[in-house]
Amino acid sequence: MPDSFPALPGEDARAISPAGERAVPWPPAGDLLGDPGGWRPVATPAGAFRLVPVVLDRDLVLIVRWMNDPAVAAYWDLAGPGSITATHLHTQLEGDGRSVPCLGVLDGTPMAYFEIYRADLDPLARHYAARPHDTGVHLLIGGVADRGRGVGSALLRAVSDLVLDNRPLCTRVIAEPDLRNTPSVSAFLSSGFRLSAEIDLPDKRAALMVRDRALRDLL
Secondary structure, eight states, X not given: XXXXXXXXXXXXXXXXXXXXXXXXXXXXXXXXXXXXXGSOOEEETTEEEEEEEOOHHHHHHHHHHHHTSHHHHHHHOOOSSHHHHHHHHHHHHTSOXXXXXXXXXXXXXXXXXXXXXXXXXXXXXXXXXXXXXOEEEEEXXXXXXXXXXXXXXXXXXXXXXXXXXXXXXXXXXXXXXXXXXXXXXXXXXXXXXXXXXXXXXXXXXXEEEEEEHHHHHHO
C-alpha cells in the first residue's frame, strides 16, 4: 500500500510523489461523471490536492482501516471485515459510472476517501428537488490527526471546485451528511456550502448541503 501517489503530467513530481513511482492506469469513469482521475490538481491552504480513483487491490487495506475508525463507523456503516468495504467499492467500480470512489491525495499522501456521484440519478433524488447533473459528494477524513483543524473544509472546497470546473452542466454540488454529525456539517458550511433543508432519508435525518455555481462565481 503506497503512502504517496505519482504525479500527473505537468505536476511537480517532488510535491506529489517523493518516491517517484510511475503512474498507475486509472479506469475511466464513463460519461456520467467524466474522469475525476484526469482532473487537474488544485492548490489548497494545506497543499496540492487531487482525486485518485480507487484501485481495489492497491487501496482496500487503507480504506478498511479508515472505515473501522469508531468516529467514521458511527456514520458510514462499513465497519467490520474487509469484505464489507470491498463489496461496497466493487459495486461502484463495476457500475455504470454514476458513482466514482476516490482517494483525496494531498501533497502525495492519501488523506481522505471521497465518493463523487450523480445525485440526480441517485435514490437521494427522491428526497429533494433534484436538478439535472446535480453532483453529490460523500467524504471521510482518514487520519484522526487531520480532523478538527480545517483540513476537511479545505478538501471539500477543493473537490466541489473540481466538480464545478470540470462538469460545466453541473450547477450545484450536493451533500447529505447526518444531521447529528456536527463536525461534518460545520466543515461543509466552512467550505462554501449552505444548509438548504433537513431531509429524512431511509437511514438518517440529513442536512441537505448545497454549493451553487452561481454563488461561487460571484465571490
